[in-house]
Amino acid sequence: MKNSYFPGCNLKTEAKGFEESAIAVSKALDAELVEMPEWNCCGTVQTMTTDNLMRRIAPVRVLSRASKHVKELKDSQNQVTTLCSMCNSTLKIVNAEVKENPNDLEKINFQLENDELIYEGDMEVKHFLEILRDDVGYENIAKKVTNPLEGMNIASYYGCMLLHPDKAKIDDEEMPTVMESIVLSLGAEVVDWPYFKQCCGSYHIVDRDDIVNSQVTKIIRNAKKTGANALIVACPLCAYNLDNQQLEMQGVEKDPIPIFYFTQLMAIAMGLPQKVNHFEDNHINPEPLLKELGLLGKKK
C-alpha cells in the first residue's frame, strides 16, 4: 500500500532524520510514504484565525493536491499523511471545517482557480502514528522487529497538538495509548508518567525561551524521576525544544536524556540502515546510550 505524504517545512531542514527514518520504516511495513508533488506550507498558526478564509487557502490547496496525488498513486486510500503534530492539527481542523461549511469551501475553491485546482472535501488527514495503529497494526510492527530495544525505558511524549482540540486529536485526550503500544511492540519498556501532554513551550522558543526552559525542565525531570532513559516524540518542534533546551540548561540539569522521533527508534528495532536516522542532527547524541545497551551495530 502507498500513502500520500505531506512533509511540511521542518522535515526537510532540521528534521531530515525523522523523514528518512519514517520513509524507511513505512517501506518495510508496506505502508510506503510517497511525497506528494508541489506541496506548500500547511499554514501553521495562521490558519487558527477563524474569521479570515484567506488563511485557509494554503491548507486547502495542500488537500486538493493530495487528493490528486492519491488518484495517481492508485494503491492508496483517500488520506494524506503527516509526520508533524502541527501540520496534522492544521490540516485536520481546516479539513473538518470546510466539510462542515460548503459555502466557505466554495469561496476558497474560487481562489484556487488559478492553480486549476478544486477541493471536493474527499480527503482524510492522518498522522503517521494513526497509519501505524489503524492500517499497519501493532502485531505487524512486532513481526518486523529484529533488534528488540531491551533496556530502554521510554517515556512517550504527546505534547499538546496531538490530543487537542477535538477535531484534530488522534487518540483519547486523557489516556492516549498509541505511542505506548508502539514502544511495547518494539520490545522496550513503557514508562507510566503524567507529563505526557504537558506543553513543550512550542513557538515561544522564538522570543520567550524562559517559558520553554521551565516547561522542558518539568518534563525532563519528571521523565527521569519515573525511570525513563529516553523520550519519544511525534513532532519536530517538540523534539527541537526538548532536545536543544536540555543542552541550554545543562547547568541546572545534568545527564541529559536523548530524544528520539518515534520512527528513529523503529528503524533501530527493525534493523534498518542507521544512516536514515541522521543522529548527527540530534543535539543530545543518543549513540552512547544505544551502544551501552548493545543496540547499535549488533545487526545490520
Next chain:
Amino acid sequence: MRIGVYVCECGKNISATVDTEKVAEYAKSLPNVASSRVYKYMCADPGQEIIKKDIEELKLDKVIVAACSPRMHEPTFRAVIEDKGLNPYTLEIVNIREQVSWVHDDKKKGTKKAKSLVKSSVMRSALMEPLDRKRVGVTHKALVIGAGIAGIQAALDIAGSGYQVTLVEKSSSIGGKMAQLDKTFPTLDCSACILSPKMVEVGRNPNITLIANAEVEQVDGYVGNFKVKIKKRPRYVIEDKCTMCDDCVPVCPVIVHDEYNENLSPRKAIYIAFPQAIPASYIIDPDDCLGIDPLICSKCKDVCGPEAIDFDMKPEIIEDEFGAIVVATGFETYPIENLGEYGAGNIPDVITGLEFERLISPGGPSTGDLRRPSDGKLIKNVVFIHCAGSRDPAKHLPYCSKICCMYSTKQALMFKNEVRDGTAVNFYIDIRTGGKDYEEFYQRAAEEAKVVYIRGKVSELIQDGAEILVKGVNTLTAETVELHADVVVLATGIIPSQGTKDIASVLRLSLGINGFIKEAHPKLKPVETSITGVFVAGCATGPKDIPETVSQAGRAAVRACNIIAQDEIEVEATIAHVDEILCRGCGICVGTCPYSAITLIDTKRFGNIYKVASVNEALCKGCGSCAAACLNSAINQFGFEDKQILAMIQALGEE
C-alpha cells in the same frame, strides 16, 4: 344550541397583543353564539359570576372561554358550569395567551389568529357531547420503593396516617447513602445519630412491612389498583433467629471489598452492612460465598449457636396489590473513572467525597484516623475540587449537583476540626449556599476555620512522588496555581441510580434529559409523575439535600394517602373508545399505546370469534395516539372525536 363565548384580557397579558373587544364582537357573528363578553380576569370571582349569570338567564348549553392554557384553568371553569347544571365536558377552552399573545407581538395578526381559534372552537363546541366520569375502587395500601432517607420518611409518614405500607429495599439494609455519611451540613449532626431512630421506627412500626434484599420486578394495573411482583433474594440467614453475635464472621474464609466503606476496607462473605443495619441480621452474599453449599464450606453454619443459617433458602416472588406507589430510588455519584483529567481513578490518593466521608468516620476503614489510602500516611494537606464532572456540558454533566459546595465545605471543616495544623483548600467555580443557614456555615469554614477557597478549576492532577501535584488557576487573580496535596477529594456530582433507571422502565415513567424521573410539573406537581398514582421523592428526580428530600418525601406520602384514603376514585372521561363493529383486530393500537391500556379480546359476531381492541378505562390517559393510528377509524377519543377535530380544521381552513 346556545353557546356563550368569554374572552379574557388577563390584565395586559392578552389584551396587549390581542384586541379582545374585536374578538368578542366577531364571536357574536358565529353560528349558535348567544352571548359574547370580555372581562379583565375571567378566572376571578366576578368573571366566574358573569358566566354563571349568563347560563341562568340566557339558558346557555355550551360555554367557551378564550383565555390561558387549559392546563391552568380548565378545572376552574369546569366547576363553574357544573355548578349551574351543565356537563363539565361541554366546556371548551381557547388558548389565546400561551399560543397567541405571549408568542406574537403584532396586535393585528394576533387578533386575527385569536379570531380564527375562537371560530374553530365554536364549530367544535356545537358537536361536543356530555361525558361521564368513571369511578374505580381503591386498595388502601401503599408501596414505597427504595429505603434511603426519602423512602424511610415517606413510609413513616404513610404509616403515621394509619395506612399499611410496604417498603422495598434492594440492599441488605435500609438507610441508603445517608447511612454512609459521617456528619451532615450545616449543623454537623452525626448522620447515623439522626437517621438510626427513623430506621429503628421502620423496623418497629406495625403498619410498615419491610422487604429488604428485594426488587420490584413487575407492576401492572392502574391508580388505586397496582398489581406488583416483588422478587426477594435469599438472605441465607433467618432474620428472627440471628442474634448478631458475630461468631460467624471470624471463621468465614472469604475476604472481599466492603461496599459500605466504599471498598476501602475488607469484609467477609457473611456480614452485616453496618452495626445499626435494619433488618438487624447478618446476610451471606451468594456471589462471594464459596458456594452456599455445606459440602464446600459450612464454617459459619457450624459455629452459629442459634442455628440461624439456612443454606436452603430460595428466591421468593411476593405478589401484592397497592393503591399508590412512591418511588424513592435515589442517586449514585458520577464515576471517577470518567474524569480522565483527574487521573480516572488511577491515582490512589485521589478519592471521592463519599470515600472521604468513610475515611473521616470513626466507624470507617481507618477508625477515624485520617490516613490516606495509598500508604496509610496521616493526611496533612487536602485539596477539595468542586464540580468534579458537574457544570461541564462539553465533557461531563451539564447541571449543578446542588449539594457539592456544601458537602465539600462540611468535609473541609470536619478535617480542620480533626487536624488543627492541616490545610484544606477548596477549588470552586461558584459557592452556592442556597439553603437555610448554609451561607453562615460557609462563612464559618472560610473565616473561623481558615479553610482556603480558590475560585477556579483544577486542570489536572499529577502523581508527583508520594504526593499529588494539583495544577489549577485562580480566576480572581488570573494566576496559575500549583500546589501539593496528600489527598485530593473530588466532589463528584449526582447521577440517577441504576435502581432509578430500572424502576422507570418497569413503571414506564418519563425521564428528563439527564435521566432523572420527570415530574408532572416542575413547580406545582414536584412529586407527581406522568403516571397517576405513582409519586416520587428524593434524588430520583434530581439532586437534593437532606431537608429537601425529607420535605418532598412528606408530600409524596400525603399525595399517596390522598388516593389510598378514598374508597373510589374518578378517572379521566376523555378516554379512547373502540367501535367494535369497525375494529378488525389488527392490533396497531396495542403497540401504539404508551400506557399499555389496550389489549385484543375475543368477541362473538355471527357465531364466529373475532379479535377486537378493548380499552382499559382506568389505564387510558386520553393521549389520542390510538385514535390517530387506527387504520379503520374504529377508535375515537371521547371529547376529541374525529368529527369535532375535522370541524375545527375546516373552520381554520376557511380563512
